[in-house]
Amino acid sequence: MNYAQLNDEALILLITHAQPQALHELYQRYHRLVFSLALNLVGDRATAEEITIDVFLKVWDKVNTYQPNRAKVSSWLTSIARYRAIDVLRQQRTRLNGHHVGWNDHLLHLPAIRHNPEEAADITLRREQIRHAVAQLPPEQQQALGLAFFGGYTHREIADELDTPLGTIKTRIRLALQKLRELLADEKIG
Amino acid sequence: MNKHDRIHPLLPEFIFGTLPEADMLAVADHITDCDICRAELQAYQAIVDDLALLGPVAAPAPDLEKRLMARVQPPVARHSITPPRGRLWQRIQPVWAVISSLLIIGLGISTLNLWQQLHAAPAIEPDDHMQAIPLLSTNKALHASGFILVSGDGHRGAVVVDDLPPLSTDQQYQLWLDRDGQDTSGAVFSVDDEGYGLSWITAPDSIFSYTTAGVSIEPAGGSPDPTGDQVMSCSLK
């Protein structure tokens, strides 16, 4: 039985069938993606590893909550990771009594693309597409989006920190998402 | 009165997970009923999910998987904590074992027989190359979910759906396989009161030789060509 040949959805079906081998294969495919996202959000390896474990445990325990018509498996994993990481971030900030942690570290990262031989080709391609699309956004939209996404800040917190009206921040984020939607819809078809 | 106007601007923050709890609940409540806002939310969600790909790539400690697996509960213990829910996953679980074994053996067995076998289904290893392809619902059946299950060689397959609207007795659902704009009928099937349905796919060629699959509403018994609303579709490439 070679699980590497099965697609993500088939692995999920096997996980509903309580097959640990399918979880192993899913972990092999996506643990770097999940861990990297968590690390980019919380900035601490030990915490990011705990979040990674939480994500895959949730897949195992709550596989019935996956809705195939709503999201790809990889999107499901990254959204669980993001919500967990934002929880952690917000707890840390409360503990630090309102002190912002690494405010400047939360801009959208646009790293040069290095081919990672252990990563699925479609992820590498998608990363290049999203990087290209984000690079086309005006800098102030990139900044607002980065703070909301990687920083887990509320629109109100971003407005206060940047000393900009709340309505302006909302507009920037909405425009950024709309623009990305247009740009990525084009690329998806091609 | 117009709740969209209040909910719509909250959608980005809802996805980012940064709304106050009361607003999170208000949005969650609204989108279960409102097709427009839910469609909008899904479009935003897809974009935000892609943002996760930005940022430097790093690898966790090599022993992390061991730590994960140590906390994975064995199947028996797990079974008792799975909540009984009517979702496709729950229902497909026994179906999966039987279908996959039949896809391997290649029996052209009827749905009725299949259901009889389900109750005595042994744990069967699925075919190595078997693919499960999710069907995406159109705005004619927003809550529907489903899969096309195809054997590795593409010559045997089944369609499984859930939450499709039940039809009147003079209508049925029909699966179409499309290649170069030419539609071939793959299955004609009905769904039960809960919108659940299952059918084998019969096609003259390998299912993978077609480009897309779609499900439409047709007169009972099926049509030579699609005539009704399309409710689900997927790419086979």
Ligand SMILES: [Zn+2]
């Ligand atoms: Zn609405």
